[in-house]
Amino acid sequence: MNFLDADVPDPTDFPPPATAPGLRALDGSFRCDICGELYDAPVTISCGHCFCSTCIRSALATKQECPSCRKTANEGHIRPNPVLESVISSWKEARPYVLGLISRKNERESSSTQSDKGAPKKRKRGVESSSSIDALDGDSLGPSRYPFNTPRGADATTPKPQSRIKKLKPKSDNGKDITVIPSSDTEEQELTPLRGGGNGNPKPDSLVVCPMCQKKVRYRILNAHLDNECKDPAGPSDSAATSWSKIMGGPAKNGQHKGKHKKKDSDSDDEYPLPLATYATLKDRQLKDMLAEQGLPLTGDRPIWEQRHQRWVMFYNANLDKSLPNRKTKAELKKDLKRWEDERSKKKKTVVSDVVHHQIEYKVEFARLTSLAKQTRVKHPARPDSSASRSSPSPTESKPTLPIPHPSASGPSDDTIVVDSEGEC
């Protein structure tokens, strides 16, 4: 089916368990039960179930329970799962490689069964086989040729060494402030020469060689170190202020992790999730201000603003559940938001393509709503304001809206019938 041609990787890329035990299940267990993708910003909720942060946030916005076990859950239960996150990023690298190995193994087997039947198949190697495939040769696989559609990115080059692992280290390792660090290649680079450096004093956090004991200590605590006769002082007193200011997002950031990611040093509240809003209690003005505060566009009407803001909060908070190096910038998140809105407006337009048919089909409903609207207008002549325009169509409109307000929390999800979609960008 051609609409399936889009590359949507899923566990069936791997051969069934009979051929490749566990692989399909392994790939499946790395996937979010909601979206079916490899976990993106995996989080755990109180019952222990794991989802993509965005997925569980949108699910909880609809219903406050775990989608898997139905235990009560809410946004406050969401905890990032950095271990799973790094598992996933490794698997993302390994996956095409494993698939490549499998498809090459299949090719080999099929060619060998064709060329000489009866010969020991497993030992037969194609010309392209390299040492990297040796691992598979011991497997006792039959000549099964499962026709799975594999060869994407089927290069057998070894994965690039991951640089993330190093970045994942806690950024302010206070233990290192005091302990004397044995010489190692990585730390060597941070070592600032004490003498003859040419650029004045080293930075407070730079490692310098103690003139007495020849060990490396931070310049900031060098004096304390010397005063203490080169024993490691258990003096957190000097670093307490800095560690607090680090916790509070103060200006204690220094050269050590500058430039490792694009985060601006200035807005330290980037670390904090945005609060959820109860849109029903907000005035248009307030909602607009909230959008403006986040730098979001004000196009569209009130329901669109609400959806936009709600989605933005989800994307934003989900992004914070990623480990620092994997996070997206605000600009990237805004692009995601734009894409999400575009997809939705596309869908809406197709739904209402046949307006005439729609009007005929819902003629009775329109009449009922119109009369309803007329009644409410008589009842509240003084308030022809937002609430009226939202929930009941005014009879003067050329195209009647058919709002069937969803009393459940899934207000924004009720988009199956929207006629006045011309306000969208």
Add this chain to the structure above:
Amino acid sequence: MASISSRRLAKELREIQSEGCPVGISLLEANDFAKWLFTIEVMGDSVYQGEVYTLQFRFDSHYPISSPAVQFVVTDGKEAPIHPHVYSNGHICASILGNEWSPVLSVIAVCVTLQSMLASCKKKERPTDNDRYVRNAPENPKKTLFHYDGEHYNFKSTYLQD
């Protein structure tokens, strides 16, 4: 490119194609990510023995966060099974299609649930409020808020817009 809903549906479809449907369920039509048709048949001893019904799924852009609209097809000579939870217009009163829907459920999971709903039925009868419901029922069963009355065979339905 593809939105979350269509990617998720694509995965479900590939799984159906590679691993097949459970016994008694088969994919009839899936030409896009908006509407799928399945045939459903109760296997073994039941009041529906030998009867094959057609089940229609419609998906919106919020799937799987929002549930699919599921109903039996009652056009082109097809009929809905006579069941205390199934209205003669094909609408189904099942909690997992409404407030018990969970985004981890799938199309196949819904099919299996409905299959077992039919299988457990002892007596063929329409819901008590069938006529009243069918007269004013919205086109999309998701617009109906079904009320579960506690006892299995007694449902009342109201429309969301009421």
